[in-house]
Amino acid sequence: xxxxxxxxxxxxxxxxxxxxxxxxxxxxxxxxxxxxxxxxxxxxxxxxxxxxxxxxxxxxxxxxxxxxxxxxxxxxxxxxxxxxxxxxxxxxxxxxxxxxxxxxxxxxxxxxxxxxxxxxxxxxxxxxxxxxxxxxxxxxxxxxxxxxxxxxxxxxxxxxxxxxxxxxxxxxxxxxxxxxxxxxxxxxxxxxxxxxxxxxxxxxxxxxxxxxxxxxxxxxxxxxxxxxxxxxxxxxxxxxxxxxxxxxxxxxxxxxxxxxxxxxxxxxxxxxxxxxxxxxxxxxxxxxxxxxxxxxxxxxxxxxxxxxxxxxxxxxxxxxxxxxxxxxxxxxxxxxxxxxxxxxxxxxxxxxxxxxxxxxxxxxxxxxxxxxxxxxxxxxxxx
Amino acid sequence: xxxxxxxxxxxxxxxxxxxxxxxxxxxxxxxxxxxxxxxxxxxxxxxxxxxxxxxxxxxxxxxxxxxxxxxxxxxxxxxxxxxxxxxxxxxxxxxxxxxxxxxxxxxxxxxxxxxxxxxxxxxxxxxxxxxxxxxxxxxxxxxxxxxxxxxxxxxxxxxxxxxxxxxxxxxxxxxxxxxxxxxxxxxxxxxxxxxxxxxxxxxxxxxxxxxxxxxxxxxxxxxxxxxxxxxxxxxxxxxxxxxxxxxxxxxxxxxxxxxxxxxxxxxxxxxxxxxxxxxxxxxxx
Amino acid sequence: xxxxxxxxxxxxxxxxxxxxxxxxxxxxxxxxxxxxxxxxxxxxxxxxxxxxxxxxxxxxxxxxxxxxxxxxxxxxxxxxxxxxxxxxxxxxxxxxxxxxxxxxxxxxxxxxxxxxxxxxxxxxxxxxxxxxxxxxxxxxxxxxxxxxxxxxxxxxxxxxxxxxxxxxxxxxxxxxxxxxxxxxxxxxxxxxxxxxxxxxxxxxxxxxxxxxxxxxxxxxxxxxxxxxxxxxxxxxxxxxxxxxxxxxxxxxxxxxxxxxxxxxxxxxxxxxxxxxxxxxxxxxxxx
Numbered sequence: 001x002x003x004x005x006x007x008x009x010x011x012x013x014x015x016x017x018x019x020x021x022x023x024x025x026x027x028x029x030x031x032x033x034x035x036x037x038x039x040x041x042x043x044x045x046x047x048x049x050x051x052x053x054x055x056x057x058x059x060x061x062x063x064x065x066x067x068x069x070x071x072x073x074x075x076x077x078x079x080x081x082x083x084x085x086x087x088x089x090x091x092x093x094x095x096x097x098x099x100x101x102x103x104x105x106x107x108x109x110x111x112x113x114x115x116x117x118x119x120x121x122x123x124x125x126x127x128x129x130x131x132x133x134x135x136x137x138x139x140x141x142x143x144x145x146x147x148x149x150x151x152x153x154x155x156x157x158x159x160x161x162x163x164x165x166x167x168x169x170x171x172x173x174x175x176x177x178x179x180x181x182x183x184x185x186x187x188x189x190x191x192x193x194x195x196x197x198x199x200x201x202x203x204x205x206x207x208x209x210x211x212x213x214x215x216x217x218x219x220x221x222x223x224x225x226x227x228x229x230x231x232x233x234x235x236x237x238x239x240x241x242x243x244x245x246x247x248x249x250x251x252x253x254x255x256x257x258x259x260x261x262x263x264x265x266x267x268x269x270x271x272x273x274x275x276x277x278x279x280x281x282x283x284x285x286x287x288x289x290x291x292x293x294x295x296x297x298x299x300x301x302x303x304x305x306x307x308x309x310x311x312x313x314x315x316x317x318x319x320x321x322x323x324x325x326x327x328x329x330x331x332x333x334x335x336x337x338x339x340x341x342x343x344x345x346x347x348x349x350x351x352x353x354x355x356x357x358x359x360x361x362x363x364x365x366x367x368x369x370x371x372x373x374x375x376x377x378x379x380x381x382x383x
Numbered sequence: 384x385x386x387x388x389x390x391x392x393x394x395x396x397x398x399x400x401x402x403x404x405x406x407x408x409x410x411x412x413x414x415x416x417x418x419x420x421x422x423x424x425x426x427x428x429x430x431x432x433x434x435x436x437x438x439x440x441x442x443x444x445x446x447x448x449x450x451x452x453x454x455x456x457x458x459x460x461x462x463x464x465x466x467x468x469x470x471x472x473x474x475x476x477x478x479x480x481x482x483x484x485x486x487x488x489x490x491x492x493x494x495x496x497x498x499x500x501x502x503x504x505x506x507x508x509x510x511x512x513x514x515x516x517x518x519x520x521x522x523x524x525x526x527x528x529x530x531x532x533x534x535x536x537x538x539x540x541x542x543x544x545x546x547x548x549x550x551x552x553x554x555x556x557x558x559x560x561x562x563x564x565x566x567x568x569x570x571x572x573x574x575x576x577x578x579x580x581x582x583x584x585x586x587x588x589x590x591x592x593x594x595x596x597x598x599x600x601x602x603x604x605x606x607x608x609x610x611x612x613x614x615x616x617x618x619x620x621x622x623x624x625x626x627x628x629x630x631x632x633x634x635x636x637x638x639x640x641x642x643x644x645x646x647x648x649x650x651x652x653x654x655x656x657x658x659x660x661x662x663x664x665x666x667x668x
Numbered sequence: 669x670x671x672x673x674x675x676x677x678x679x680x681x682x683x684x685x686x687x688x689x690x691x692x693x694x695x696x697x698x699x700x701x702x703x704x705x706x707x708x709x710x711x712x713x714x715x716x717x718x719x720x721x722x723x724x725x726x727x728x729x730x731x732x733x734x735x736x737x738x739x740x741x742x743x744x745x746x747x748x749x750x751x752x753x754x755x756x757x758x759x760x761x762x763x764x765x766x767x768x769x770x771x772x773x774x775x776x777x778x779x780x781x782x783x784x785x786x787x788x789x790x791x792x793x794x795x796x797x798x799x800x801x802x803x804x805x806x807x808x809x810x811x812x813x814x815x816x817x818x819x820x821x822x823x824x825x826x827x828x829x830x831x832x833x834x835x836x837x838x839x840x841x842x843x844x845x846x847x848x849x850x851x852x853x854x855x856x857x858x859x860x861x862x863x864x865x866x867x868x869x870x871x872x873x874x875x876x877x878x879x880x881x882x883x884x885x886x887x888x889x890x891x892x893x894x895x896x897x898x899x900x901x902x903x904x905x906x907x908x909x910x911x912x913x914x915x916x917x918x919x920x921x922x923x924x925x926x927x928x929x930x931x932x933x934x935x936x937x938x939x940x941x942x943x944x945x946x947x948x949x950x951x952x953x954x955x
Contacts, residue, residue, distance in 0.1 A: 216681075251799070482933035
């Protein structure tokens with residue numbers, strides 16, 4: 001063997017010993033006392049950071065509230081957050097660290113479906129609970145026995161939106177404008193299929209890349225087809241706001257509709273003009289009347305000086321669900337899993353949640369309207 | 384322990400890419416940034432085949448051929464174009480591959496990515512898979528060693544040092560460049576197959592700009608025209624970065640910290656120690 | 669027909685911004701033989717500094733603009749002084765600079781991300797839409813276009829009619845001869861970087877107001893800048909203009925006919941063929 005190949009092997013061996021030793025030293029056996037470590041796997045940087053941060057903030061608030069009232073069975077919650085960047089590779093690495101180095105039994109995350117699916121590959125064999133507040137891909141339903149979510153599969157929101165558009169708003173010609181990501185494309189496909197099924201026509205189907213800022217050409221194409229209604233699905237708020245801005249600048253006259261992401265309360269406040277009159281579908285969180293949601297909003301304003309963001313309610317509920325599970329069943333993940341599958345009409349900030357055999361929640365989704373920088377409820381609607 | 388195995392596997396895969404690319408960059412003097420795209424080509428080829436029932440080993444072979452083939456196309460301009468421009472093309476290529484991955488949905492499933500990639504039978508255990516990856520790395524290292532220590536390797540170096548002189552001495556400069564790029568491509572294709580089997584789920588995000596600077600920095604910091612340099616460069620960069628995770632930085636800052644550290648190191652090396660840690664040449668001299 | 673004109677109008681806005689960046693890269697290459705991709709950092713930084721001064725610190729927008737221009741030009745000059753000049757003194761050629769400029773570009777992006785967060789930011793800024801025979805443009809878009817054209821005219825005048833411009837052209841043609849003839853090439857390079865950075869900074873501010881601020885902008889503009897510059901012909905004023913126009917309008921056309929997904933890819937394929945068949949770009953080059 002050549003001398004430098006040998007050198008490579010030696011270097012690798014030495015480093016393996018050093019680094020391995022370090023990790024073995026740090027690796028912890030499960031502790032029966034002391035704080036309960038809960039992993040948080042969220043995109044804190046990158047394109048999905050807006051809701052990664054939104055979810056993380058809500059998770060922090062929930063954990064603080066629980067800790068203030070004595071924690072779980074007297075033990076405080078300790079959150080360990082890792083950045084998954086909405087990337088399967090980063091998600092996998094982050095999950096690895098949380099499971100193997102930090103020794104967590106429960107992870108709340110990911111936000112994106114991609115990172116959730118990658119993390120599931122690691123949490124499943126380790127029998128760690130993975131509870132996602134926002135992954136929407138249908139594939140997550142089959143990702144594993146210990147994988148759950150507090151957000152329904154894509155199919156729901158897109159279909160409700162399409163039906164509402166056709167039946168309630170009387171739209172017959174729809175234009176769809178979506179970002180080229182799994183979340184947005186999932187909604188696009190469901191919307192298109194549903195709208196056409198109800199009898200409508202899709203007159204324009206435009207897309208854009210993550211990071212694009214100039215939408216005028218697509219806006220022009222949409223305008224030239226004279227749609228009654230436009231369905232815009234961005235992955236993060238900024239392009240969504242820009243699209244509506246550019247639609248208005250071009251003088252497009254149609255009903256604007258959107259998905260969850262743009263209903264982020266803070267975004268709505270900051271972009272009142274651009275989002276005026278937009279209708280969207282989101283989980284039935286009622287910040288005014290639901291006591292849990294109300295408490296979330298108050299705490300959020302106090303701690304972060306802003307309103308809860310996208311999926312914040314789902315994340316907040318995720319923490320409380322876990323708390324309830326641990327309160328009843330302790331830290332055995334097999335028992336937590338069984339308890340989660342048995343969840344029926346559990347009251348969260350998003351309303352009642354029931355978890356089905358795939359670990360997916362059955363929960364209400366409502367139609368909302370944005371006006372005057374605030375979100376008002378138009379009631380629930382069947383898919 | 385599991386985390387450690389995971390890290391070693393990941394580093395081994397990246398090292399395969401880095402030492403492969405050390406050949407065109409360090410020995411042939413071609414500053415190419417296309418490695419992440421070739422990795423994508425390899426990974427997607429393997430993933431698509433493996434999710435249609437093909438075994439990992441055939442997927443590996445196909446990935447190597449596909450990446451090699453694409454490298455060949457990318458290498459063609461190297462004949463006629465000045466070095467700076469060639470680099471720019473390789474940058475552009477990253478965007479082209481990304482567009483193909485995201486838009487050719489019938490084949491690549493677009494933004495949804497490809498799930499359910501199986502590990503080769505017999506190697507499902509993480510430790511076994513790690514061993515396989517390290518084995519592949521050693522084989523790559525061994526093979527490339529022979530390549531650069533041969534007359535062919537010396538010819539490559541003459542092209543790097545002064546291509547006009549090399550040409551006048553009768554060396555087929557264009558062919559040499561193409562061969563070095565294709566060789567790198569083939570091994571990166573193999574690494575791509577490993578990425579697919581390792582992550583078991585890939586999408587366009589995995590093959591985007593973040594890692595481009597890491598790979599370049601590893602080669603330059605370690606030193607050009609030296610495999611030991613490339614290896615050490617990789618390990619140095621990785622081991623500087625991993626412990627940062629354990630420090631009490633707000634998690635969101637880590638991404639920019641990583642980018643910043645790598646690029647700063649690269650800059651400092653270029654300015655103050657162009658040969659890197661143990662390189663035998665510098666670019667642009 | 670109005671659709672066609674609207675497409676043109678849409679393209680004009682992006683053209684106005686690209687040309688400021690591409691022009692800078694192009695003429696810096698002529699003056700210094702460096703592909704200053706890190707010009708993207710100036711574009712990026714200018715937008716964010718402007719945001720910081722105007723929205724965060726609450727200064728008057730004009731003051732914020734001036735502040736941003738000053739900082740951005742300083743950044744450009746510093747990059748030259750502390751990175752490119754030392755490399756030049758060592759006799760570095762081509763690729764050495766390219767690695768340095770890439771490192772600067774990424775480093776600059778990382779710094780901005782660390783300071784301002786990784787999420788895009790917008791200015792809550794909207795102007796009225798005007799209609800000219802079925803074509804919509806906003807007031808701001810018109811301003812941006814006018815500012816850009818004005819700067820181009822100024823630049824053209826500088827190149828043609830001032831001593832600096834003549835010295836620049838002489839250096840671009842043959843640096844050694846220029847030096848022999850008494851041109852202080854070091855000072856020249858400094859002025860060149862100042863000018864290019866100012867232009868890029870204006871582009872960054874305009875882009876921030878019209879679109880948004882995104883940490884990845886630096887890389888994106890660097891890439892678009894060099895594409896436009898190379899296609900048009902590096903080192904040529906007309907080249908930068910034509911290249912930027914071509915890239916802008918081509919992008920709009922691609923989105924129209926094929927959809928947004930292929931936008932970047934096709935522009936690069938175009939670059940590929942240009943470099944393969946006509947490396948000098950449309951206007952030839954002063955290589």
